[in-house]
Amino acid sequence: MMRHLLSAGDLSRDEALLVLDTAAEMARVAAAPVKKLPTLRGRTVVNLFFEDSTRTRTSFELAAKRLSADVINFSAKGSAVSKGEGLKDTALTLEAMGADAVVIRHAMSGAPHRLAGWVRGSVVNAGDGTHEHPTQALLDAFTMRSRLGRLEGLQVTLVGDILHSRVARSNVLLLRTLGAEVTLVAPPTLIPVGVEDWPAQVSYDFDRVLPKSDVVMMLRVQRERMGAVYFPSVREYSRRYGLDAARMAMLPPESVVMHPGPMNRGMEIAAEVADSPRSTIVEQVTNGVSVRMAVLYLLLGGAMGGASE
Amino acid sequence: MSNWLLRNVTILGAAPTDLHLADGVIAEVGRGLATGGAQVFDAAGLVALPGLVDLHTHLREPGREDAETVASGTLAAALGGFTAVHAMANTDPAADTAGVVEQVWRLGRDAGHCDVFPVGAVTVRRRGEQLAELGAMADSAARVRVFSDDGHCVDDAVLMRRALEYVKAFDGVVAQHAQEPRLTHAAQMNEGVVSARLGLTGWPAVAEESVIARDCLLAGHVGSRLHVCHVSTAGSVEILRWAKAKGIRVTAEVTPHHLLLTDDLVTGYDPVYKVNPPLRTAGDVAALRAALADGTIDAVATDHAPHSLEDKETEWGAAAFGMLGLETALGVVAEAMVSTGLLDWAGVADRMAVRPARIGRLDGQGGPLEPGAPANVVLLDPAATVTVDPGSLASRSRNTPYAGMTLPTRVVATFLRGRPTVLDGKPAESGGPGGGR
Ligand SMILES: [Zn+2]
Numbered sequence: 013m014m015r016h017l018l019s020a021g022d023l024s025r026d027e028a029l030l031v032l033d034t035a036a037e038m039a040r041v042a043a044a045p046v047k048k049l050p051t052l053r054g055r056t057v058v059n060l061f062f063e064d065s066t067r068t069r070t071s072f073e074l075a076a077k078r079l080s081a082d083v084i085n086f087s088a089k090g091s092a093v094s095k096g097e098g099l100k101d102t103a104l105t106l107e108a109m110g111a112d113a114v115v116i117r118h119a120m121s122g123a124p125h126r127l128a129g130w131v132r133g134s135v136v137n138a139g140d141g142t143h144e145h146p147t148q149a150l151l152d153a154f155t156m157r158s159r160l161g162r163l164e165g166l167q168v169t170l171v172g173d174i175l176h177s178r179v180a181r182s183n184v185l186l187l188r189t190l191g192a193e194v195t196l197v198a199p200p201t202l203i204p205v206g207v208e209d210w211p212a213q214v215s216y217d218f219d220r221v222l223p224k225s226d227v228v229m230m231l232r233v234q235r236e237r238m239g240a241v242y243f244p245s246v247r248e249y250s251r252r253y254g255l256d257a258a259r260m261a262m263l264p265p266e267s268v269v270m271h272p273g274p275m276n277r278g279m280e281i282a283a284e285v286a287d288s289p290r291s292t293i294v295e296q297v298t299n300g301v302s303v304r305m306a307v308l309y310l311l312l313g314g315a316m317g318g319a320s321e
Numbered sequence: 322m323s324n325w326l327l328r329n330v331t332i333l334g335a336a337p338t339d340l341h342l343a344d345g346v347i348a349e350v351g352r353g354l355a356t357g358g359a360q361v362f363d364a365a366g367l368v369a370l371p372g373l374v375d376l377h378t379h380l381r382e383p384g385r386e387d388a389e390t391v392a393s394g395t396l397a398a399a400l401g402g403f404t405a406v407h408a409m410a411n412t413d414p415a416a417d418t419a420g421v422v423e424q425v426w427r428l429g430r431d432a433g434h435c436d437v438f439p440v441g442a443v444t445v446r447r448r449g450e451q452l453a454e455l456g457a458m459a460d461s462a463a464r465v466r467v468f469s470d471d472g473h474c475v476d477d478a479v480l481m482r483r484a485l486e487y488v489k490a491f492d493g494v495v496a497q498h499a500q501e502p503r504l505t506h507a508a509q510m511n512e513g514v515v516s517a518r519l520g521l522t523g524w525p526a527v528a529e530e531s532v533i534a535r536d537c538l539l540a541g542h543v544g545s546r547l548h549v550c551h552v553s554t555a556g557s558v559e560i561l562r563w564a565k566a567k568g569i570r571v572t573a574e575v576t577p578h579h580l581l582l583t584d585d586l587v588t589g590y591d592p593v594y595k596v597n598p599p600l601r602t603a604g605d606v607a608a609l610r611a612a613l614a615d616g617t618i619d620a621v622a623t624d625h626a627p628h629s630l631e632d633k634e635t636e637w638g639a640a641a642f643g644m645l646g647l648e649t650a651l652g653v654v655a656e657a658m659v660s661t662g663l664l665d666w667a668g669v670a671d672r673m674a675v676r677p678a679r680i681g682r683l684d685g686q687g688g689p690l691e692p693g694a695p696a697n698v699v700l701l702d703p704a705a706t707v708t709v710d711p712g713s714l715a716s717r718s719r720n721t722p723y724a725g726m727t728l729p730t731r732v733v734a735t736f737l738r739g740r741p742t743v744l745d746g747k748p749a750e751s752g753g754p755g756g757g758r
Contacts, residue, residue: 100634120638121509121520122590141638143520181520205525206517 016128016135017307020146021185028189032154034306035299041078042302049305052081055312058111060102060127061138062088062118067273067297068138072115072147075304081312084109099123103130112312116140134311142176148272149182151303153190155292156227158299159268164191169221170212171197171253172231172280173242175204179231179272184212195221199253201242218253222262229270230255230281246279256282260290268292323740326356330364330700332690333667340369342696345738350692364700367733370670371688372404372435372697374677376467376496376574377550377622378647380406380437382428383421384413389627389717391428391437394647397625397715399434399742401647402699402732405678405686406435406625410442411472417442417453419461426463434742435735438681441465443484443495447473452484459491466682469496471550472597474532476502481536485545492682494546494572497536499557500598504528509638511584511599519587521637524599526554533557537564537571548680549573551624553598555608562617572680574622575609577646577653582606582722592633592640593722596626606657613672614663620677623650627718645721648714651699652707652728659703660729666703685738696739705731715748 014022023031041049057076061069069085076083088102099118106114113134116124121141128135139145157163168187174180174196187194188211195213196203203214215221222228233249243249255269263269269281269290277283286293327340332350339354340347375398381389391408398406408425410416416425422439429437441458445451447470458465468488475481475497484495505528510516512523533549537560540547552558552573564571578596583603586594594600612618626643633640654673658664664672670688678687685695707730709723735743742749 099636099639118636120636122638123636125590126636141520142522176520178520181518204517205512205523206514209514209517 015311017146017311018124018128018135018137019144019185020149020182023186023189025189028150028153028186031150031303031306031310032157034310035150035154035302038302038305038309039299048078048080050080051309052076052079052312055081055112056084056110057081057113057115057308058084058086058106058109060086060088060106060114060116062116062123063139065117065139068117071297071300072138072304074301076308078301078305079309081308099126100130103127106133107131113308136307136311139178141178143178144182145178146182146186147300147304147307148179149186150307151296151300152183152229152270152272153186154299154303155270155296156268159292160226160266163187166192166226167195167224168192168227168229169195169197169225170229170231171218171255173202173233173237174198174207174231175202176234176237177231183229184210195225197221197253199243199249218259219262222259223264225263226267227270228255228263228267231272232274232276233280235276250279254280254282255285257284260285260288263290270296272296324359325736325739325741326354326359326361327364327369327700328361330367330369332369333670334368334665337365340690340698342698342736342739345696347690347692347694347696350690362734366702366704367700368666368703369690370402370666370699370701371674371690372686372699372735372737373402373651373673374681374683374686375403375406375623375625375647376620376677376680377471377624378406378408379411379624379626379643380408380425381627382412383424387717388629391425392432392434393715393717394625394627395429395432395434395437396748397647399735399737400715400732400746400748401649402651402701402735403647404435404697404699404735404737405683406437407467407681408437408439409471410440410469411447415442415447416440417445417447419454419457422458422463422465423461435737436686438467438683439463439465440471440496441468443468443470443475444480449473449475449477449480452480452487455484455487455493456491459493466491466493467496467548468493469498469550471496471498474498474500474502476532478535478539482539482543485540485547486543489545494548494680496548496550497532498550499529499532499536501528501532509595510587511601513584513602515584515587519590521587526556526601529554529598530556530560534560537561537569540571541567541569545570547571551576551579551598551622552609552618553579553601553605555605558608558612558617561612565617572619572676573617574620575613575618576624577621577650577657578644578722579609580606580613580657581653586722590637592635592637593644593720595637595640595642596644597642610657610661610663613658614668619672620680621650621654621673622677623647627716628720629718633720643720645714645716645718648716649709649721649723649728651701651732652730653723655703655730656728696736698736699732700734702731702733703729707731
C-alpha cells in the first residue's frame with residue numbers, strides 16, 4: 013500500500029479492490045456488538061480541516077476511533093491560516109505532535125500534495141478544492157458494489173457541476189480503474205475545458221443517458237455559481253439537469269441513485285427521489301466510515317486480527 | 322580607467338580575434354593586438370556577445386526588499402551576462418512618477434552591476450483608470466521610454482489607445498501585459514487537460530490572444546509602437562505574424578521559461594512553477610521557439626520575478642506568480658534555441674541584446690562589437706554546462722524552476738563599459754559605481 017492517499021488515480025486496481033475488501037471486513041466489525049479494533053492503538057490521526065465539513069470530519073473521526081487511534085481534531089478554520097503560509101507552519105506543528113496520519117480538507121486544490129512534502133506521516137486527502145476527494149470515490153464504489161454486486165461494466169452517470177467537483181474527478185479515475193463506464197452529464201459551461209483527456213463520455217442530454225444508467229450520481233450545484241453565469245436560473249438548471257420522479261422512472265429497474273451530500277433538495281434532486289428505495293444516500297454515509305477505516309488501516313499498516321475481541 | 326585585452330575570443334561565431342576594451346569603449350578588434358598596458362584575459366574558446374539587455378525585470382525595490390533589491394537583482398543580471406535591465410513598474414509605490422523612476426535609476430547607478438532603465442507605469446498606481454505622467458518620466462533623469470502596467474493589463478480600450486498615442490511624443494512604447502481580466506478571474510494555470518485534471522482554475526490562451534489582437538489593431542490605427550510582454554501561446558504568435566505582415570509597429574518578447582517548460586510540471590502543485598502568464602503546452606513551446614527563430618518574436622525577456630519563501634512555500638492557490646530568470650536566461654536560451662539549431666550565437670545576440678536595446682531605445686547598449694562602440698560585452702563558454710543550485714544564486718530569492726537542471730553554456734565574464742562586473746563566473750572585485758550611461 014502507498015504512503016499517502018492524495019488522488020484516486022494513484023490507486024492500482026489491486027490496491028483499490030484491497031481497500032474495498034478491507035472496508036467490507038470493517039463493516040462486519042461495525043455490525044458487531046463491540047465496534048472497536050485495537051489495530052491502531054497508540055497511533056495518532058490528525059483531522060486537519062481548513063474547510064467546514066462536519067460530515068466528512070465526523071466520518072474520519074469515527075473511523076480512526078474504531079481502530080483505537082488517538083484522534084486530534086485540528087480545526088484550522090478561523091485561526092491564523094487564511095493566508096497560505098499557515099499550512100507550512102501547521103505541518104511543522106503536526107510533525108512535533110508526532111502525527112502518524114493527517115487527514116486534510118482544504119479549499120485549495122493540491123494542498124494535500126504540499127502537506128505530504130512537509131510531514132513524515134501519511135496524508136489522506138479528504139477533499140481539496142476543486143480537485144479530488146478519493147475516499148468519497150472509494151465509498152461510492154463500495155456502495156455500488158454492495159448494491160449491484162459488481163463494478164466491472166457498470167454504467168455510471170455523474171450529473172451536475174463537473175467543472176468544480178472533486179467528487180467527480182475522483183470517481184472518474186477510480187471507476188475507470190475498476191472497470192466501470194462513466195458518462196458525465198452537465199450543461200457545457202460546467203464541463204471543464206480539457207475533459208477530452210478524461211476516461212469518460214460527455215453528454216448534455218440527461219434524458220438520453222438515463223435509460224442505460226446503472227448508477228446515477230447527482231452532484232451538488234452551489235448556488236453561488238449563479239453569479240458566474242454558468243446557467244440562466246436555478247429553475248432552468250433543475251428542469252434540464254435535476255433528477256425528479258419522472259426522470260427516475262426512466263431508469264432501468266435495478267438502477268440506484270447516489271448523492272455525496274449535502275443535497276440541494278428541489279434543485280439537483282427531488283425529495284421523493286432522495287428518499288426513494290433507489291437512493292443509497294444513507295448507506296453512503298455508513299459505508300464512508302468503513303471505507304475510511306480501511307484506508308487508515310492500510311496506510312498505517314495496522315495489524316488485522318483480534319477483530320472480535 | 323580599466324583596460325582589458327580579451328585574447329582569441331570568438332565574436333558571433335567568426336574566427337578567433339582579440340578585443341581591446343579601453344576607456345569604456347571597444348578600442349580595437351583584430352588578431353595579435355599589442356598588449357600595451359592592458360590586463361590580458363585568455364578568452365580562447367569563449368564567445369563574445371554584446372552585453373545582454375533585459376526588457377522585463379522585477380527588481381522589487383522599493384517595497385519588497387526582502388525578495389530583491391536593485392543591488393541584488395542587478396548583480397544577478399550581471400552574472401547572467403546582462404549589461405542592462407528594464408526595471409518593471411510594479412513596485413510599492415509603483416513607478417508612476419518621475420520621482421520613483423529616478424530613485425530606481427539612481428539605485429542602479431550606485432550599485433554599478435548593470436544599467437537600470439526603469440519602466441514607467443502607464444496609469445496612476447497601475448490601476449488602469451488614469452494616465453500616469455508619462456512625459457515627466459520620459460523627461461526625467463531616468464529617461465523612460467518603455468511604459469507598462471505589467472502585472473495588470475491595460476484592458477480599457479480607450480485608455481490603451483490614448484497611451485499608445487501619447488508616448489509617440491517622445492518615441493516611447495507601451496509594453497502590454499496581455500491578459501483579459503474577466504476571462505482570467507482567479508486563474509491559476511493554463512486552461513487545458515492539465516488544469517482539468519488538477520482542478521485548478523484555467524487561464525485560457527484566448528485571454529492573451531484577444532488582447533494582443535485588439536492592441537495590434539489599436540497600434541495600427543494610431544500608428545504607434547506596441548510591445549507585447551511575455552507572449553506565451555501559439556495563437557499569439559499567429560496574431561503577431563499577421564500584424565507584422567500588415568506593417569503594424571509591434572514587437573514582442575518571450576520568456577526563457579516559456580521556451581522550455583510546460584504546464585504538466587504543475588502536476589505536483591509546487592508553486593515554483595506558478596507564473597503569469599502560465600506555463601503552456603508543448604505545442605505552444607514549439608510555436609514560440611519557431612517565432613523567436615524567425616523573428617516574429619523579437620526578443621527574449623526574463624520576467625525575472627523574485628518572491629520570498631513565504632510567498633512560495635504555500636498551497637498553489639495562495640502562492641505568488643513568478644520565477645527567477647536572470648541568472649539562467651542564457652543557459653535556457655542555449656538549451657531551447659542553440660542546442661536545437663534554431664539560433665546561432667549571432668541570433669542569440671540579436672534577440673537578447675540588439676533588438677531589446679532597440680525596442681527600449683537605448684543608446685550604448687546592444688552592440689555592435691566594433692571599434693568605438695561602448696564596451697558592453699559578455700563572454701560565454703559554449704562548451705561548459707552549469708547545474709543550477711538555488712542556494713548559490715545572487716538573487717535574494719530562491720524561486721528558480723531550474724533547480725538541479727544542467728544547462729549548456731556558462732557566463733564567464735561580463736564587462737560594463739569596459740569594466741568587469743563578472744570575472745570567472747563570479748562578481749568582479751572592483752564593483753563600485755559605473756557612472757554615465
Ligand atoms: Zn507581466
